[in-house]
Amino acid sequence: MASTTSGATRRAGGIDWEKRVDDVKVSKTDLNNLVMNYLIIEGYESAALKFAQEANITPQYHFYDIQDRVQIRSAIHSGDIDTAIQRINDLYPEMLDTNPSLHFSLLRLQLIELIRACTSSPDGDISEALNFATTRLAPRAPGNPAFLQDLERTMALLCFPPESLAPPLSELMDPALRRNVAAKVNEAILESAHWMKEAKIRGLVRLRGWAEQRLPGLPPMSLGLDIDGTESPDAMAT
Amino acid sequence: MxxxxxxxxxxxxxxxxxxxxxxxxxxxxxxxxxxxxxxxxxxxxxxxxxxxxxxxxxxxxxxxxxxxxxxxxxxxxxxxxxxxxxxxxxxxxxxxxxxxxxxxxxxxxxxxxxxxxxxxxxxAPVEDDLITALPSRWDEHDKWTGIEVLNDGLEVKFIGPQKVNDNEAVAVRADHPMSPQCGIYYFECKILSKGKDSLIGIGFCGGKVAMNRLPGWEPESWGYHGDDGNTFSSPGSGKSYGPQFAANDVIGCGVNFNNRSAFFTKNGVHLGTAFREVKGGKLYPAVGMKRLGEHVRVNFGQEEFVYDIVSHMKEAKATIYAEINQRLNPSSSLDESTLIQAFVASYLAHDGYVDTAKVFAEDVQKEARALASSGRRGSVRPLGIKEDQHAINRQKIRTAILQGKIDNALELTQDLYPNVFKENEMIHFRLKCRKLVEMIRLVSEASSHSSSYNHSHSHSHLKLQQYKHHSHHDDHMEDVFGRDIEIDDHSSGAGEWEKLEGMDKMDVDEEEDNSRLRGPLDDAVKYAQQLRVDFKADTRPEIQKALEESFSLVAYQDPKNSVLSHIFDEDGRVAVAEELNSAILVSLGKSSIAPLERLVQQVTALAQELSEDGGPAAFVNIHSDILRTCTF
Structure with missing residues (x-):
């Protein structure tokens, strides 16, 4: 692999790296397809319909399940895990039974939401959260070390005041967790419908992060992406 | 797609x-x-x-x-x-x-x-000096005497001398080295016949290795030998590896340039890793032999392989993708979902999809509000999206082009961004050509519409004849095309027309039919002539080529079903709409490239960089893995 690195710096270190990037021809049709694929997979129904109109493209996809997916996702995003689980069981009765880790993720998120509710007020009652943990989560944990660890870590939330949490505990209270669980549910539904489980654009973003890491000698590359008014140079280091 | x-x-x-x-x-x-x-x-x-x-x-x-x-x-x-x-x-x-x-x-x-x-x-084809060709045959100029290259370079045969020194043999290299950009290179050799005390070696070596030795007997040379089933990777380094091989066996040799290892197969069975740390520059497939009667045929991929290398390749690819998809350190910075929302939102705004951008922003904000009910901002950042009058203008212009209303787009651009055409005459020109294409499309559509109820061959044929004569004898037309048009009345063209005609025969008023077509057709011809006059002096090949292509449409009796039908593809509208959009953005002092497009460019360049010399991205193809499989 030594030759790879030296080769990369040899070619890429010079000024022509920028030119090589500029010279890549990108088809607009490909970009439009990439966006359309994202809107449908991630459940942005009205945007997808508008985009089909404005970009003059015809989706082959039947929108029948998109609203179900959106409802479930919204419920998870707003922390209403009970509703989400009910919806999933109504629409896809076998999904949670056949996917124990997804089921556990949802239940654990529900526990986190219960803990959030009781720790956010000074005289919150933790008995509901404790009860939920012992009856719903604890029976599932012993068979799987990862579940057990997740459960233990979640219970630790009860010991610390929410405003002074440090990683990895703070990650549990982060809204990104709701989003991740919602994404997993979305993937599972799409997979059960034999669709690709995630939008292709995600692969593209990850490829960039991966390749950059593999090629440390490259000059920094800007994307011209304006988030919160400032360019985030490390935005891609996910 | x-x-x-x-x-x-x-x-x-x-x-x-x-x-x-x-x-x-x-x-x-x-x-x-x-x-x-x-x-x-x-x-x-x-x-x-x-x-x-x-x-x-x-x-x-x-x-x-x-x-x-x-x-x-x-x-x-x-x-x-x-x-x-x-x-x-x-x-x-x-x-x-x-x-x-x-x-x-x-x-x-x-x-x-x-x-x-x-x-x-x-x-546009791009120059790619970094790419190297694949082995395609044995090289008759790169061999030792005593080995003969036969059958278009695919077979080699031992021809003598009968006795070869113990430490000598005869060998041949392929015409091109194995390309590390493949990730894995694989070829197979079939032993057609073998001699007494046969000694055949199959493998690969550098370009300077002596050809009077078997593959594996020299530094920078690797081989698998049939007499003992051993592998060799330097002088006297035989290592027990696999079975012996003999006549009718098919031996495969694969080099994985990503992890610098090599393996062999026998009759479709993988024999395990033979070498690690395969180093060196250009490595060529090689075969060597020693006895009279030895005869080997190579398969460089011109026919199906015995070993299932396709699945082997898929596995290598899956391994790389597993690594890519591993979410390293998800909490270290801006999360992937927000990042992608930003890519999509900026793309929609940049490319003038105003309404979509608005609806998307609403959806995203709704989502952000739901997430905010957790009472924490956390790592999820809301996305601010602003409206912008120029985006709306650009959208209007784009829509006009996508709908084929080129005149409309020309006017709008002239009114709103008068400098754009001054500074980009090529785009102005392309729009005009597109206008001609759209005019001809109208004529063509009107004509096929009329043919759906005018079913008389003779009449419609006559109508076309008239037009053909018109074009043939009209000096202006010859001027338009700038070349002599050969007209042939009795070959396939008429046949195609007949197919379109359908079966019923019914008379309609030919005059009426003609006059309905004549107006738009004349307009198109006039417009073509004007274009010709305007750009006659311009000798740039791209201008002349585009002109000729557009004009040639006029000559077809049914251009939408002709060999030039692809010109009518709506992709053509998209291309010219995008070019104009970019030009307007540049005139406004903005980047002509949306971040999403930039992302694709960067990833493409990165992946290419990371596939040179057998890097892991050799197993990644942005087009077939991502862009062209975006179903929806």
């Missing part, structure tokens, strides 16, 4: 060329499946489409096998691009007679040419 109709139309292109093919000669690039026209000036009437056997121009490189297992790779795409660029460069290049390429690629790839003249963005 987009929906069916356009691909159907493309399929129609390969129908027998119409009688006006001579008009199109040199103007359009046809798939190799249509009859090549080797002589531009041959009178059309002397030809029928079947009696004229296609002849490969001598300057074309010999057909190179592209092994099945490499077909989905970025390497294969680059090879094709390179071949196209070479072809375009060669002075004897005739776009109609030369096949697109001697390579064959799977149907998954996009059509090579879309919307021809206007589509510089999507199909």
């Amino acid at each position: 987009m929906s069916g109709p356009s691909s159907l139309r493309r399929a129609a292109m390969v129908a027998p060329a119409s009688s006006y093919a001579s008009v199109a000669s040199g103007l359009s690039r046809l798939p190799a499946t249509s009859t090549p026209d080797l002589h531009n000036n041959a009178p059309a009437s002397n030809r029928t489409s079947n009696s004229f056997a296609p002849k490969q121009p001598q300057s074309m490189p010999t057909s190179q096998p592209l092994p099945e297992y490499l077909k989905q790779t970025a390497y294969a795409e680059r090879l094709l691009q390179h071949a196209k660029a070479q072809q375009a460069k060669s002075p004897s290049y005739n776009s109609l007679s030369a096949p697109i390429s001697s390579l064959t690629l799977p149907g998954r790839l996009p059509p090579v040419h879309r919307g021809v003249a206007f589509d510089v963005v999507e199909s």
Whole structure:
């Protein structure tokens, strides 16, 4: 692999790296397809319909399940895990039974939401959260070390005041967790419908992060992406 | 990919060329499946489409096998691009007679040419000096005496002397080194016959290794030997490896340039890793032998392999993708979802999809509000999206072009951004050409509409004859085309027309029919003439080529079903709309490239960089893995 690195710096270190990037021809049709694929997979129904109109493209996809997916996702995003689980069981009765880790993720998120509710007020009652943990989560944990660890870590939330949490505990209270669980549910539904489980654009973003890491000698590359008014140079280091 | 109709139309292109093919000669690039026209000036009437056997121009490189297992790779795409660029460069290049390429690629790839003249963005062949060709045969100039290369370079045979010193043999190298950009290179050898006390070695070596030794007996040489089943990777380094091999066995040899290892197969069975740390520069497939009667045939991918290398390749690819998809450190910075929302939102705004951008922003904000109910901002950041009048203007202009209302777009641009055409006359010109295409489309649509209830052959044929005569005898028309138009009344063109006619026969007033067509047709011809006058002095080849291509449409009786039908593809509208949009953005001092486009460019360049010298991205193909599989 030594030759790879030296080769990369040899070619890429010079000024022509920028030119090589500029010279890549990108088809607009490909970009439009990439966006359309994202809107449908991630459940942005009205945007997808508008985009089909404005970009003059015809989706082959039947929108029948998109609203179900959106409802479930919204419920998870707003922390209403009970509703989400009910919806999933109504629409896809076998999904949670056949996917124990997804089921556990949802239940654990529900526990986190219960803990959030009781720790956010000074005289919150933790008995509901404790009860939920012992009856719903604890029976599932012993068979799987990862579940057990997740459960233990979640219970630790009860010991610390929410405003002074440090990683990895703070990650549990982060809204990104709701989003991740919602994404997993979305993937599972799409997979059960034999669709690709995630939008292709995600692969593209990850490829960039991966390749950059593999090629440390490259000059920094800007994307011209304006988030919160400032360019985030490390935005891609996910 | 987009929906069916356009691909159907493309399929129609390969129908027998119409009688006006001579008009199109040199103007359009046809798939190799249509009859090549080797002589531009041959009178059309002397030809029928079947009696004229296609002849490969001598300057074309010999057909190179592209092994099945490499077909989905970025390497294969680059090879094709390179071949196209070479072809375009060669002075004897005739776009109609030369096949697109001697390579064959799977149907998954996009059509090579879309919307021809206007589509510089999507199909321009690029020079790629970093790409190297694949081994295709044994090299008769790179061998030891005593070994003979037969059968188009695919077979080698021991021819003597009967006695060879113990530490000597005869060997041959392939014509090209194995390309590390493939990720894995694989070939197979079939032992056709073997001699007494046979000693055959199969493997690979550097370009300077002596050819009087078996593969594996020298430094920078690796081989698997049939007499003892051992592998060798330097003098006297035999290592027990696999079974012996003899006549009728098929021995495969694969080099993984990503982890620098090599393996062999016997009759389709993987024998395990033979070498690690395979180092060196260019490595060539090699075979060596020692006894009379030894005879070996190689498969460089021109036929199916015995070993399932396709699955092997898929596994290697899956391993790399597992690594890519591993979410490293998800909490370290801006999360992936927000990042992607930002890419999509900026793309929609940048490219003028105003309404979509608005709706998307609402959805995203709704989502952000839901997440905010957790009472924490956390790592999820809301996305601010602003409205912008220029985006709305750009959207109007784009919509006009996408709907084929080119006049509308020309006016809007002139009014709102008067500098854009001054500074980008090429775009102005392309729009005008597109306007001509749209005018001809109208004529063509009107004519096929009328033919749906005017079913009389003779009448409609007559109508076309009149138009043909008009074009043939009219000096202006000849001026428009700038060349003599050969007209042939009795070959396939009329046949196609008949097909469209349907079966019923019914008389309608021919005059009325003619007059309905004549107006728009005259307008189109007049507009074409005006364009010709305006740009006569401009000798730039791209201008002249685009002009000729557009004009040639006028000559077709039914252009939408002609070999030039692809010009009507709506992709052509998209291309010119995007170009204009970018030009307006630049005139406003903004980047002409949206972050999403930038992302694709960067990832493409990164992946290419990371596939040189056998880097792991050799197993990644942005096109076939991501862009062309975006179903929706």
